[in-house]
Structure formats: C-alpha cells, structure tokens
Amino acid sequence: MARERWGTFSVRDHTRKHPFAVDALIYDRLIIPRPANPEERLRWSKAGWEPDQLDSILCTLGIFDAEKNPNGRAITVPWDNYTRDLFNRRAETARIVNEEANYGLTRRLLATELLPDAPQGIRRVAILAAYPSITAVQKEWIGYNERERRETLTIALVHRFVVPAPRGKSEQELLQEAVTLAKDSEFQKKRTQMYRWQDDVIRTGMSSEEALEEMAQYVDEYNVATKKAVGRVYTKFAFTLVPIALTALGGPIGTAVAAGSIANLVRFWIFDRKPVIEAAENEAAAMFHTIRKELGWALVSLNA
16 A cells, blocks of 8 residues: 655645645645635635636646546645635634735645545555745744654755756746656655655654755765766676677677677666666655756755
C-alpha cells in the first residue's frame, strides 16, 4: 500500500506566483478547494479568485479519479455554503481577525474536518497545510505539535532549496514541467527518502535551522557523489571505445576485435551509461538534485 503526503491549500493559492509548481514536487497529492456551483463560482470571480485560472491549473495537475485518472495529482473539495459556514464558525471560535490567517484556516480545515477520503490503495502518512511562503507561516498561529513541525520544516526546505526558474516560460509551462517530473517513479522514490529524513529530524527534536544546515551539507555531498559517478561512466565509456580505435591499425584480427568492441559499446549504451550514485545518507538530498538537473530550477535561499 502506497504511503503519501498531502498538502492542503486555500481558496486563492492558485492566484499566487508560480501556483502549485513547487507543491506538485513536494507533495504526492494537492487538496484544493473548488467552487461547487455557478453561484459560488460567481462569488469567487467577484473576490478576484480567478476560477477560470483554477480550472486550467487543475487540468494540468489532473484531478484524481479512481477509474478515469488514478494518477491525478489534485483532489478537489467542493466549496459551497456548507464549507463557508463551517469556515466562519471555526474562525469565530478561534477569534481570528487577520485576513491572512483566515486563508490559513482554510488549509487547516481541509487537513481535518473537510479532509477527503484517501484513494483506494493509498495510506496517508501526513496531511500538511501548505503555505506559499515563510512569511505566511509566521503570520499564523503556529504551535509545535508534530504536524505543525512538519509543516514549518517543509516550507523552510522548499524556500531554501526549490525555486522555479521561468526563463521565458509561462506559469502553465512551469507547472507542466513539475507535474511531469512528479509522475516519475524514480523521483517519487527520492521524495520518499526526503520524507524519511524529515520524520527523523522531527523524532530527534532537531531544530529547523539545524535541519536546513544538515540538508545543505547533504546537497553538497550528493552533488560531489554525482560528479564522481558521472566521471566513472565517462572513464568506462572511453575504455570501451579504445578497442574500436585500435582496429584502425588493421591486422588479421581487426574485424573480430571491432565486432566485440561494438557489442560492448551497445551493452554500455543500454546498461552502463546511467551513473550509479553511492550517496548513502545523502540520498535525502537526491530529490533536490533531480529538480535542479531535470528542470533547471535554482537552489537558493529565500526569506519569503
């Protein structure tokens, strides 16, 4: 049974910069509120929440459906009078008056009372309120239970190591790139390694600052291990080519040597050209390395 980590979002997270591009890589599924009817859709439009833009984004993410689209990354929650009333009651009870905190409450409700059922065959590891920035986290009432530690550490990791690099690409193109990589089974395995490291950080009581320093070291060490592995591949490739080059000297056995060398070259191309990275505990950083390598996204520190 697959173990997943889901992120929950507010009614307007799709209107921010690079919507869901990073989130599609960090979380297995995204729980996103969606207007349930034409009246609610009109209300969203008047509020500036761009329901048409949300539709386009959901199309790219793919809405999960057990039969029609089991690989969909998004799970939508209908937003209607009931969910709005529930939101208002919880906000009043919590005495939340700050507008930004109210949007954060939406994420909390989707992670608790409005949490949709898990797809068949999926066991949830954690449901996290996914914040757009560290600044947004700091504006809300954050405690220190395990879930909230995981939320704050996740957003700290994201804004330290994963930054989209537009390079003339549209928001939709950035999202499509992220979704394509997120569907790759090898990338998903690397993300699971990062989850395990994160859970170990929480169990041992390591601070977020210490965890970020450790991950930064892992990223550096993983990059070094990757360069060494690639170097070994180049070396092996060179030695594979040498016998073919020698046949240029001619001789009675030249044809036989060439045939065997070409066979080895084909074998190299099929089986040996992929670097085997011996990174040990640094595997927790593999996901970030892959994001940079495959998408060309930056790994730099951000404050918001």
